[in-house]
Amino acid sequence: MTDLHIVVCMKVVPKTEEVRVNPETRRLIRAGARSEINPPDMNALEMALGLKDRHGGRVSILSMGPPTFEPYLRVGLAMGADHVYLLSDPQFGGADTLATTYTLARGIQRMDGADLILCGEESSDGATGQVPPGLAEWLDLPQLTLVTDVTIDAVARRVCGRREIRGGYELLAAPMPAVVSARTACNEPRFMDYRIKRRAFEEGQVTVWRAEDLAADETMIGARGSPTIVSGLDEARVRERRREFLRGTPEEIAQDLLARLGLLD
Amino acid sequence: MVASRYTVEEQRQAIWVYLEQTSGELERISLELLSKGRQLADRAGWPLAGLICGHQVRPLAQQALAHGADEVWLADHLLLADFAVETFAQATFAALMQGRPSVFLVGGTPNGRDLAGRLAVRLRTGLNADCTNLRLDPRTGILTSEITGFGGGVLALLEMPNHRPQMATVRPGVFAPADADPGRTGRVIELPLDLSPEILRTGRVKRVVGRGVDLTQASVLVCGGRGVAGDFDMLERLARLLGGEVGATRPPADEGHVERERQVGQTGVVCRPKLAFACGISGASHFVVGIQEADTVVAINTDPEAPIFEFSDYCIVGDASRVVPALVRALQERRGTTHD
Amino acid sequence: METAEPRTLDDGLWDRLSELTEGAADLCYQCGVCTAICPWGLVREEPLPVRTLVRHAQLGLSDAQDALWLCTACAQCEVTCPRQVPVVTVIRALRQLRWERRQTLKGLPSVLWSLYWNNNPWSQPPSRRGNWAQGLELPTYDAEKHEVLLYVGCTCSYDRRAQSIAGALVKVLRAADVRFGVLGEGEPCCGEPALSLGHLPYFEEIAQKTAEVFRERGVRRLVAISPHAFDVFQNHYPALDEGFRPSHYVQYLADLVRTGRLGFDRSLDLALCCGGGGGRAWIETPAGERFSDLRIREAAATGASVIATACPLCVACLEDSLRAQPLAGMQVLDVAEIAARALGETA
Structure with a gap:
């Protein structure tokens, strides 16, 4: 099955420890923060490239975001992906999960579908983890989520995923096409x-699609298509550890610690 | 803007919680949702309903009522005997379209997230995921969900004023389950269901319980270093009581006190547990890399200047060989008094 | 008798290896001194088969054996090789081939990704690179004002133990009135992990970028805390500007001592005599005129706690002065005594 087409959904996120909240406007200050590819999406890409190693075919990266995402997504090309599709339009801005999954689904339809759509488990900025099932719903495809390993049967056109469960694991199978999310x-x-990095960064295939290219329903994209609004934003304690010293006899410390950890409930 | 399948005008002022069950037992998260749901419902003066999907799950209805539900909706069907997102989403969707609750809460478990993600799209509504707190304004009926992003660094409050149901998945372990009141009664509503096996596309090929260690999946990690002097049995006891795994720095793995696959850090496994203990570990970078994604870190070390304390939430200056057994005893005593 | 598997030589691979090693393996005549001297033989039944690895490089064979990753680049084999084969270079080339074939060890790609996203191999946030110096008020390097760029490096920036080395060096440089600056959060990684793990193209990319930072900042004299950083700056970086001079800090401190900026104000050619030379050990010098009194005060001013000498007359004069004006904690020791102490003094 050399025509195997795998789409990997990827996102560029600011490095978590560098994001701040403006105390007056209560908005995120992303400016100046270094970015990276959402780490779980790198696991999804590796999964896709592993399948390409075994079965051939091609891997496309799909992302929604501003043009500044492009150089980051080219990292994926340098890893061995074949094409980047960037859905970039100011109208896409402010999208929640519903609008995001709708837009990504339109992107996949625009590229005439895929045999497999891989996603990271969740994103480090929003951490909703609801993109894979939402995407599967829009595309009316089966979903295998939180898998740690995936195999495909090219002839039977079935995908099999291994999912960790309490005390063990299960193997789940579904017909392709399907949506699969990779465990972080x-x-x-x-x-x-x-050997291919320079080409990936200088000549690599990047297609940018705007809202009109997707024939997207304008009421379904960006902030307009998002039921959710952010009513407040605050800086949780910065990702510093608490560094609280517990004192007393071992017995007192044990009680104190378990209470603080909520293990005495 | 796209309208949800049922609107604010069509909603009923009620809070629904999805009650996840496995083999005829309500999951702990279900009791947590009932407890928080009860609190929200009381403040708003709304009813609280539990939705149970499964096969032959009627006996669970009484348990749900005892834990705070005013009514229980039962989706009981042979095809719901095992979780599959296709059938469960269809049953839940049918129930919601019939009951039209204003609020619908689901546990942020793997199956709960699978289900909620599909349902929200099917209902054309929003979904606030992995919430750590919830508030319901009794006047406006608006649910405010608190979520954290950016590795816990940023806290956001989310609302969906114009779409129903107001859906949220709730992080397990955030809310304490309330005690049961066996005297509580309520209505049990059986949902007529029309499910056919054709909609099932995903299937389970195999299920294996019992396996080699995979620390990356551990939710609790009890790590030992040089300072525990090879006494990994005590760490094992603590790990077992907490449902976790034992990890180690390189020296104990080198010395054969633990298997190599339990070595944590740069040259071992990088883990992201909810809770990590670092016992007798100084805290060199190559180890810290392995646990820095942990939600909470507890360090026990005799040296108050040990770098590990920089990377810990709770710092205990002391000998692990005294503190760990004290923790084990405290947990065992606790276990003796509860069924948990 | 065992029969060996027939093996096919791959011409393409042979060319590639020859190119990667620049023919470095060709000199080897397979005497095996390298395998015999390799310290892995001290701790393993099966030593690191250096000779075989070099043979593979000569023939264009590539086995995915993990032995290749054992090499610590200690270079004992290079020192003893009768043919001066640059073994470490050969091993790096073999490692590079592994990168191309994705046959590295688990965990190594993550080290390179950390260099890529975090600018350090320890998976630490790049924004916290300068945090170790909090409270030290170190100035950012400015070519106009500073004579030296202190290159702290990743490990001294993030590792708690190593941070105290950086702190100690700052103290020493300040004591010698060295005008120095640091790059703080903007300090680039030297790329040594990429080089030693054998990812040469990535190392070259880092080296280009880092060299460009030094060029933009007008860095001339650079003092590195880690010898690994010093090694790559000195031996593996592209030609930097004329006048760019990296040093390891020990070399730099030696320079400071040699030029009299560190240690006694009066030193080397101008060092102050204890007063006992020229036969004056046998001639009385009145109190208040003794050089040794001055000398112990000079020693105390440096913050030292031991005055070392290698002359019995110096010991006598200096200790006489110490008795007359005790300086807390100050001791006079002969070099022989210090050496014996280091050996664990015997009765």
């Missing part, structure tokens, strides 16, 4: 291949 840290993403 389930594999080690390969480093960029420097």
Whole structure:
């Protein structure tokens, strides 16, 4: 099955420890923060490239975001992906899960579908983890979520995923096409291949689609298509550890600690 | 803007919680949702309903009522005997379209997230995921969900004023389950269901319980270093009581006190547990890398200057060989008094 | 008798290896001194088969054996090799081939990704690179004002133990009135992990970028805390500007001592005599005129607690002065005594 087409949904996120909230406007200050590819999406990409190694075919990266995402997504090309599709339009801005999954689904339809759609488990900025099932619903496809390993039967056109469950694991199977979400840290993403890196960064295939290219319903995209509004924003304690010293006899410390951890409920 | 399948005008002022069950037992998250749901319902003066999907799950209705539900909706069908997102989404969708609650809460478990993600799209409504707190304004009926993003660094409050149901998945372990009141009664509504096996596309090929260790999946990690002097049995006891796994720095793995696959850090496994203990570990970077994604870190070390304390939430200056057994005893005593 | 598997030599691979090693393996005549000297033989039944690895490089064979990753680049084999084969270079080339074939060890790609996203190999936030110096008020390097760029490096920036090395060096440089600056959060990684793990193209990319930072900042004299950083700056970086001079801090401190900026104000050619030379050990010098009194005060001013000498007359004069004006904690020791102490003094 050399025509196997895998789409990997990826997102560029600011490095978590560098995001701040403006105390007056209560808005996120992303400016100046370094970005990276959402780490779970790297696991999804590795999963896709592993399938391409075994079965051939091509891997496309699909992302929704501003043009500044482009150089980051090219990292995926340098890892071995074949094409980047960036859905970029100011109208897409402010999208919640409903609008995001709708837009991504339109993107997949625009590229005439895929045999497999891989996503990371969740994103480090919003951490909703609801993109994979939402996307599956829009496309009316089966979903295998939180899998740590995936195999495909090219002839029977079936995908099989291994999912960790309490005390063990289960193998789930579904007909392709299907949506699969990769468990965070389930594999080690390969480093960029420097024999193709220059080409990936200078000539690599990047297609940018705007709302009109997707024939998207304007009421379904961006802030307009999003039921959810952010009514407040605050900086939770910065990702510093609490560093609270507990004192007393071992018995007193044990009681104190278990109470603080909520383990005495 | 796209309208939800039922609107604010068509909603009923009620809070529904999805009650996840496995093999005829309500999951702990279900009791947590009932407890929080009860609190919200009381303040708003709304009824609280529990929705149970499964096969031959009627006996669970009484348990749900005892834990705070005013009514229980039962979707009981042979095809719901095992969780599959296709059938469960269809049953839940049918129930919601009939009951039209203003608020619908689902546990943020793997199956709960699978279900909620599909349902929200099917209902054309919003979904606030992995919430750590919830508020319901009794006057406006608006649910405010607190979520954290950016690795816990940013806290956001989310609302959906114009779409129904107001859906949220709730992070397990955030709300304490309330005690049961066996005297409580309420209505049990059986939902007529029309499910056919054709809609099932995903299937379980195999299920295996019992396996080699995979620390990346552990929710609690009890790690030991040089400072525990090879006494990993005590760490094992603590890990078992907490439903976790034992990990180690390189020296104990080198010395064969634990299997190599339990080595945590740069040259071992990078883990992201909810809770990590670092016992007798100094805290060199190559180890810290392995637990820095943990939600909470507890360190026990005799050296008050040990770098590990920089990376810990709770710091205990002391000998792990005294503190760990004290923790084990405290947990065992606790276990003796509860069924947990 | 065992029969060996027949093996096919791959011409393409042979060319590639020859190119990667620049023919470095060709000199080897397979005497095996390298395998014999390799310290892995001290701790393993099966030593690191250096000779075989070099043979593979000569023949264009590539086995995915993990032995390749054992090498610590200690270079004992290079020192003893009768043919001066640059073994470490050969091993790096073999490792590079592994990167191309994705046959590295688990965990190594993550190290390179950390360099890529975090600018350090320890998976630490790049924004916290300068945090170790909180409260030290270190100035950002400015070529106009500073004579030296202190290159702290990733490990000294993030590792708690190593941070105290950086702190100690700051103290020493300040004591010598060295005008120095740091790059703080903007300090680039030197790329040594990429080089030593054998990812040469990535190392070259880092080296280009880092060299560009040094060029933009007008760095001339650079003092590195880690010898690994010093090694790559000195031996593996592209030609930086004329006048760019990296040093390891030990070399730099030696320079400071040599030029009299560190230690006694009066030192080397101008060092102050204890007063006992020229036969004056046998001639009385009145109190208040003794050089040794001055000398112990000079020693105390440096913050030292031991005055080392290698002359019995110095010991006598200096200790006489110490008795007359005790300086807390100050001791006079002969070099032989210090050496014996280091050995664990015997009775």
